[in-house]
Amino acid sequence: MHKNVHLITHPLIQHKLTIMRDKDTGTKTFRGLTHELSQLLGYEAMRDIKTELIEIETPITKTMAPAISGKKLALIPILRAGIAMADAIADFVPNAKIGHIGIYRDHDTHLPVEYFAKIPADIDSRQVFVVDPMLATGGSAIMTIDNLKKKGASNITFVCIVSAPEGIEALLSAHPDVEVYTAAIDEKLTENKYITPGLGDAGDRIFGTK
Ligand code: PRP
Numbered sequence: 277m278h279k280n281v282h283l284i285t286h287p288l289i290q291h292k293l294t295i296m297r298d299k300d301t302g303t304k305t306f307r308g309l310t311h312e313l314s315q316l317l318g319y320e321a322m323r324d325i326k327t328e329l330i331e332i333e334t335p336i337t338k339t340m341a342p343a344i345s346g347k348k349l350a351l352i353p354i355l356r357a358g359i360a361m362a363d364a365i366a367d368f369v370p371n372a373k374i375g376h377i378g379i380y381r382d383h384d385t386h387l388p389v390e391y392f393a394k395i396p397a398d399i400d401s402r403q404v405f406v407v408d409p410m411l412a413t414g415g416s417a418i419m420t421i422d423n424l425k426k427k428g429a430s431n432i433t434f435v436c437i438v439s440a441p442e443g444i445e446a447l448l449s450a451h452p453d454v455e456v457y458t459a460a461i462d463e464k465l466t467e468n469k470y471i472t473p474g475l476g477d478a479g480d481r482i483f484g485t486k
């Protein structure tokens with residue numbers, strides 16, 4: 277496996293993902309599990325964030341204690357499905373700025389189409405976590421990271437729930453500096469560019485639109 281790919285195989289994550297994959301799992305449960313898995317994956321993806329010692333005063337004494345240092349964080353959900361992941365991760369990094377990239381895949385060409393972008397102005401000085409449950413062809417992730425790099429971002433991690441080998445290959449060919457965290461690398465893409473076995477259309481299952 278490519279050194280930049282981090283496959284998170286914790287049993288809790290795998291168990292929850294199995295329930296998400298089941299076609300009989302309804303929207304409420306699917307959305308809740310997306311939230312839980314996003315927090316578990318986000319926690320792993322932030323393992324290497326730098327800390328520095330700062331002076332604080334406990335009720336007992338002054339002491340030096342670690343705090344996140346240097347570059348601050350940005351969460352970039354790819355709409356729509358990424359919103360559920362960013363909301364979940366923001367629970368434990370409430371000071372992270374959140375930027376939104378709207379991209380949908382054209383139904384016929386499967387190529388990404390960007391329709392919205394609102395990125396924190398200081399993105400160049402932030403450690404960036406792009407979040408989207410699905411990495412299929414990689415088109416949406418590549419377009420998002422192209423966009424972020426044009427705005428000066430340089431320290432970028434991509435966090436997804438399910439990925440396809442084709443998407444990982446494409447993303448790391450286009451952006452070899454990016455780290456990828458995923459709960460699963462599935463078999464392949466179907467002719468319609470869905471991940472198989474996958475979990476279907478993540479946006480539709482999170483928001484109940486189908
Ligand atoms: C899904 C998913 C990713 C993209 C992955 O979004 O959430 O953004 O497809 O596919 P790719 O790797 O081949 O680009 P979709 O286009 O269905 O949009 P939606 O979230 O608005 O439903």
Ligand code: URA
Nearest residue numbers: 412470471476477478
């Ligand atoms: N987008 C999804 O939501 N699911 C897939 O399997 C592929 C792209």
